[in-house]
Amino acid sequence: MTQESELTAPQFATPPTTRGRSGGVSGLSLVELLIVVAILGVLTAIAAPRFQAVRHLAAERAVASTLRTMATNQQLFYPNPVPLRPMSLTDRTPRFGRLHELNRFSGNVFGLVVSNRYVDADRVRYAMVPLNPSAASLRGRFVIQATERGVKRGFIYQVDESGRIVKIR
Numbered sequence: 001m002t003q004e005s006e007l008t009a010p011q012f013a014t015p016p017t018t019r020g021r022s023g024g025v026s027g028l029s030l031v032e033l034l035i036v037v038a039i040l041g042v043l044t045a046i047a048a049p050r051f052q053a054v055r056h057l058a059a060e061r062a063v064a065s066t067l068r069t070m071a072t073n074q075q076l077f078y079p080n081p082v083p084l085r086p087m088s089l090t091d092r093t094p095r096f097g098r099l100h101e102l103n104r105f106s107g108n109v110f111g112l113v114v115s116n117r118y119v120d121a122d123r124v125r126y127a128m129v130p131l132n133p134s135a136a137s138l139r140g141r142f143v144i145q146a147t148e149r150g151v152k153r154g155f156i157y158q159v160d161e162s163g164r165i166v167k168i169r
Contacts, residue, residue: 060155060167063124063146066110067159070126070144073106074161095135096142096161099128125149129158 028036077097097105100116111121119126129143141161145168148154156168 059123059148060157063148063155063157064165066121066124066126067144067146067157067165068163069106070102070110071159071161071163073102074142074144075163077102077105093135093139095138095140098133098138099126099144120149123149123151 074096100113111119145158
């Protein structure tokens with residue numbers, strides 16, 4: 001064997017440094033960087049309101065879906081009401097449930113019951129119209145409203161015994 005066949009480490013060529021007009025290493029100038037930041041700012045200003053609008057529309061559709069579910073559960077509650085306070089244990093006539101009864105009947109899926117009048121979910125408050133219906137007024141009809149909380153002029157939806165959902169605002 002000759003010594004020429006000995007293994008040697010490969011020699012890598014170092015890339016030459018490119019120099020800009022001023023003699024330094026080239027890159028983005030301050031003006032170019034400001035232009036990129038301005039373009040990103042304009043794109044963000046265009047995209048942010050659209051994102052908020054889509055997010056608000058998704059919240060409204062979720063509320064409409066919850067109201068539809070409430071109306072369906074009211075139809076299930078009607079023939080066999082579950083006696084809960086404050087109604088009498090002897091009242092077994094068919095009627096729709098008050099909101100706290102409906103929430104309990106459905107497994108508390110609609111939100112947190114607040115003083116037997118409201119059910120609070122994320123950013124939405126559900127209430128019956130009238131606010132405290134009597135057992136007699138719940139025989140054959142009901143109205144449930146959903147109001148957006150935390151927004152000055154938020155949406156209001158309502159559903160009745162027919163299952164028809166109406167946007168009030």
